[in-house]
Amino acid sequence: MPSAIFSIGRSGLAAARASIELTAQNIANAANADYSRRNLTQSELVLTGSIGINAADSLGGVRSGAVQRSESALVQRQARDASSALAAAQTEFIALREAESAIETSGVFTGLVNFEAALTRLESNPLEPALRVVAVESARALAGNFGIASSTLASARSLVQGEASAEVLGVNELAAELAGINRDLVGVREGTSGRAALLDARDAALRGLAEQFAITPTFNANGTVDVALAGTPPTALVTGAAARAVSIAFDADGTLDFAVGGASFAPSGGAFAGRAAALDQLAGLQSDLDSLAASAISIANTAQASGVGLDGTPGQPLFTGTGAADIRVVLGSAAGLATAPTGSPAGSRDTGNLAGLLSALGSQTGPAARADTLLLSLSSRVSALGTRADGLGVVAASAQSELLRETGVDLDVEAANLVRLQQAFEANSRVIQVAADLFDTLLALR
């Protein structure tokens, strides 16, 4: 039947054209990381009519089926989990590295060593006014270095806090977007480009969310997803078309508290877990630094109290303050440095008290040793975190490239498809030509 050939050819043309359109779409989205490559399913169209036991088949050509999106739930999940873990390690690493620079470059350790050196020099000639002034000024420099360390640590903390405050808005936006996508997915028809685009948006939102929080998504048959945040306790974030709001608050020591829909919660992964861990570490560092400053204050002031100044009067406190932020030199004049022990006359060259101060400063539990320990433990932690972040980076990159291999666009394949589909289109138009020729032949019968 010539008319059947027409419709077969026409269906073939339509299918080839639809496939070419999809290929063009794939090529156009080759650089779109959220895009999952599509292909068109096709099925044979056969019309079967039967009367009684006589059945007759009529060929109907091809039927363009559904737009299929290359799905890869497992690889998607791997990529999400890897990026959660990487984001957690990397955020913590970056924040602590900042803290490391803060404490290392503020020169607390150098300040302590210089103070110690100035006092040792004073021991050679305790009455020399210049040496006394140098000793007091090195104490002042030390106090300044403590202040710098404290303020740079505070600024590292406020950077992390600022980032957290900004990112939490993004998380809430993503959750609301997922709820909206869930709502739309319920209404959209299976096998359409619109549905595929919604699923792309869904996976992109999930990936974005996974970077900030470790998540446990539950996929439903209709493509919608319910998202729970992994942590203690696991807390639902998106259920169907409803999303709960994540909120954060900072404690007095700068540490981070989370609440989802008002219920408190602690995340187990993602950049926010890294930020929370980093802020905990920074709070610990601040208290270590404060206790270091407090010990320097108390050692110096105790030594001052047990000696006499140049004029034989009891030594007055060298430092005031309670921590790294408020340590200051209060000794009015360098003559007040109590180098001689209590009971010495004015102008005594006895350095007994100074020697006591030096041995307290230089002891294994003294401030210099403690500053060294603080720096060593911090830099070891940063180095370990760096190694972990590097390792997780490799894992995340391979998961990402696996995902791209599963869902991304291969331009070579698309080019080959283009050639093939162009040929199919030409072949189908040939079929119509043949049908027309056949029809003309019939009409030409005389």
Added chain:
Amino acid sequence: MNFISNSTGSFVNRSLAQMAELRAGIDRNRAQIATGNRIERGSDDPAAAAQLRSFARREALSNVESDNAAQLGQDLGSASTELEAVTALLQRARELAVQAASTPTGPDGRRAIGFELQQLAEELFTRANGTTLTGEPLFAGLSSGAAFTRDAGGVVSYAGTATIGAVPVAPGTAIERGLPGNQVFEFDLDGAPSSAFAVLGGLAAALSGGGADSAAAASAALAGIDAALDTSSRAQTILGTRLAWVEQVQGQQADRSIALAERRSRVGDADLTEAIARLQQSLTALEASQAAFARVSELNLFRALG
């Protein structure tokens, strides 16, 4: 039909990551060459950084300690010079006493000797109150005032303290600043406390008085002068020993600071030859992978079909 697709995006990502890694390595190498330090920050090598910190502290302290040792050496040297002069002075006093004790010297001669002895006693007093280059008294112990004072009656007494204190010159080593004046100029004579000033002053007064028994006084004073000479030469020996000790410590300090610098360099300095070789290697690798990336990205079916 089943074939492995190799997404274009995945290829680009992988290539970019590899090139970024190479570039980071090059940057690290370049920083090492520029600064000469192997370690940019503590976390690059925490253990080495901790070692470097302890080296830095040790170096700062040993610089100060070697300054202290140099100053201590000067102070001990000044004290030793003063004592040398004191010994010579006491010897001259002994000669004069012997001369005064001999019969041929007449009363006038004794008076002249008495006058010279008075000058010597004056010089002794000045030398006993000698100061260091920075103006601190040499023989006053821990006190910063004059070591010896003379009252209206001309009696000289020690005003300093009995100890002199020590200066730290190396970890765990402190050397005493010198000797307190009472150990240099004071001694026991026949069971009674006496001093070089008392002996010299007493003899000078006896001779100047020109009494009949001045020759006897001169021979009696000889024992005192000998005791003073003994004390001062003993003090000089002690100072000499300490000076030698300081020099030895200074030698050790120099050796130690070289050893310290060597260890610091081994731990913290970049090996330039290696860093430059690695830089060259990384640069070659980066260039090659950039070229390879460009070549491979051109291998595209679209191009072949065009």
